Amino acid sequence: MAEILLDIRNLHARVEGKEILKGIDLTVRRGEIHAVMGPNGAGKSTLGAVLTGKPGYEVTEGSVTFAGEDLLAMAPEERSWAGLFLSFQYPVEIPGVGITNFMKTAVNARRKAQGLEPMKAPEFLKLMKEKMALVQMRPEFSKREVNVGFSGGEKKRNEIFQMAMLSPVLSILDETDSGLDVDALKIVAEGVNSLHTPETAAMIITHYQKLLDYVRPDIVHILKAGRIVRTAGRELVEEIEREGFDKF
Amino acid sequence: MGHGHYIEPAFGREVHRVGAGERLDLDFVILPGQPRDLRIEVDLVGEGAEVNLRGLYLCPSDEQVSITVILHHRVSGCRSSQLFKGIVGGTAKVRFDGTIIVAPDAQQTEAYQENHNILLTETALVETSPQLEIYADDVKCSHGATVGRLNEEEQFYMRSRGIPEAEAKILQMISFLAPVTSHLPETQAAAIESALRSIL
Numbered sequence: 001m002a003e004i005l006l007d008i009r010n011l012h013a014r015v016e017g018k019e020i021l022k023g024i025d026l027t028v029r030r031g032e033i034h035a036v037m038g039p040n041g042a043g044k045s046t047l048g049a050v051l052t053g054k055p056g057y058e059v060t061e062g063s064v065t066f067a068g069e070d071l072l073a074m075a076p077e078e079r080s081w082a083g084l085f086l087s088f089q090y091p092v093e094i095p096g097v098g099i100t101n102f103m104k105t106a107v108n109a110r111r112k113a114q115g116l117e118p119m120k121a122p123e124f125l126k127l128m129k130e131k132m133a134l135v136q137m138r139p140e141f142s143k144r145e146v147n148v149g150f151s152g153g154e155k156k157r158n159e160i161f162q163m164a165m166l167s168p169v170l171s172i173l174d175e176t177d178s179g180l181d182v183d184a185l186k187i188v189a190e191g192v193n194s195l196h197t198p199e200t201a202a203m204i205i206t207h208y209q210k211l212l213d214y215v216r217p218d219i220v221h222i223l224k225a226g227r228i229v230r231t232a233g234r235e236l237v238e239e240i241e242r243e244g245f246d247k248f
Numbered sequence: 249m250g251h252g253h254y255i256e257p258a259f260g261r262e263v264h265r266v267g268a269g270e271r272l273d274l275d276f277v278i279l280p281g282q283p284r285d286l287r288i289e290v291d292l293v294g295e296g297a298e299v300n301l302r303g304l305y306l307c308p309s310d311e312q313v314s315i316t317v318i319l320h321h322r323v324s325g326c327r328s329s330q331l332f333k334g335i336v337g338g339t340a341k342v343r344f345d346g347t348i349i350v351a352p353d354a355q356q357t358e359a360y361q362e363n364h365n366i367l368l369t370e371t372a373l374v375e376t377s378p379q380l381e382i383y384a385d386d387v388k389c390s391h392g393a394t395v396g397r398l399n400e401e402e403q404f405y406m407r408s409r410g411i412p413e414a415e416a417k418i419l420q421m422i423s424f425l426a427p428v429t430s431h432l433p434e435t436q437a438a439a440i441e442s443a444l445r446s447i448l
Binding site: 052053054055075076077079080081085086088091092094095096097101102105106107109110113162166 | 400401402404405406407408409410411412413415419420422423424426
């Protein structure tokens with residue numbers, strides 16, 4: 001079996017005093033694609049937020065190990081440098097900050113943390129161009145402000161673009177399929193699939209099976225009321241689609 | 249004809265009269281550690297006169313800054329725009345008083361004023377008081393004042409991409425000030441960026 005990348009043990013977390021995660025156990029190995037499915041309010045997005053260190057989410061019990069390190073002890077930026085990436089359900093608009101400057105700052109901050117020199121401009125622009133092509137973004141895209149005035153589909157493609165730029169070891173996609181038409185969904189799926197290697201892993205958090213038609217999960221979890229109530233292979237997706245979450 | 253200049257803000261008064269068809273551009277920058285009491289008076293006295301006032305202030309420690317602007321539209325067909333932005337932290341105190349007076353004869357006046365502030369600490373204080381005194385009826389006037397904080401959702405988004413917290417805040421502050429700094433000489437903009445870096 002491949003090496004364990006993410007190990008979540010008995011994770012409890014609360015938001016504004018309310019316990020949302022009530023003891024999650026989940027193990028992701030390199031090369032695997034996991035789907036975390038569940039009804040609204042199950043704690044799916046909270047799981048993504050806790051793993052990326054969003055302020056306001058308090059871990060009250062349990063542990064999370066990422067590539068052998070204590071993930072919960074790291075600041076959000078350190079988690080990114082370690083290779084964690086979250087595709088936001090609601091990507092944030094940053095007026096006045098251009099995408100090129102934003103990405104350059106992000107890429108070079110990580111290089112600095114790794115003891116590397118900043119990336120040279122031609123090399124950086126080549127990388128931008130290549131990754132924009134991956135999500136079918138037109139050249140003007142690089143001149144826009146981060147997510148400002150973007151359509152729903154553009155925002156999600158921008159998330160996958162950033163993911164491609166940062167080439168994470170573990171990508172968490174939080175409801176990336178919500179609000180996407182089939183064309184945008186395919187672009188997102190192709191992006192995710194093309195970045196997948198035996199060394200990397202992905203966790204797809206979703207309500208529907210839509211994205212899972214294009215990105216095939218190896219392992220499927222059902223999250224309900226803050227606990228994982230079932231873990232199985234991809235056949236579980238069809239079972240949920242047929243019978244809903246109620247029976248679990 | 250137009251003329252503009254960058255004023256070195258000091259304790260004192262700037263008084264300007266702008267005549268028919270003339271344009272005045274005034275910019276000022278107050279860097280950290282510069283307590284100031286600045287008063288700017290502009291009279292638009294000739295038809296078609298135009299004035300653009302822009303300023304920014306960085307007061308991260310214990311600065312006391314007072315800015316007073318009195319803009320008088322005395323005749324018709326003049327235009328004025330004002331944009332002042334500030335970042336205030338520590339125990340600094342900033343007071344902004346901006347008055348626009350539109351005289352009874354000053355029809356077809358356009359007058360805009362904005363003052364926006366970001367507070368970095370609970371102990372910093374901004375008092376902003378924009379005032380319009382309009383005695384003509386055919387005018388377009390607006391004013392707006394805000395006092396807010398750096399957006400934490402934006403910060404988390406940037407940090408999740410590996411941008412350190414301090415760098416995320418600097419990006420936010422640079423973009424907040426951009427509508428003013430984009431009009432300043434390159435050297436001034438660079439001085440502002442390095443001042444922002446020293447704040448955090």
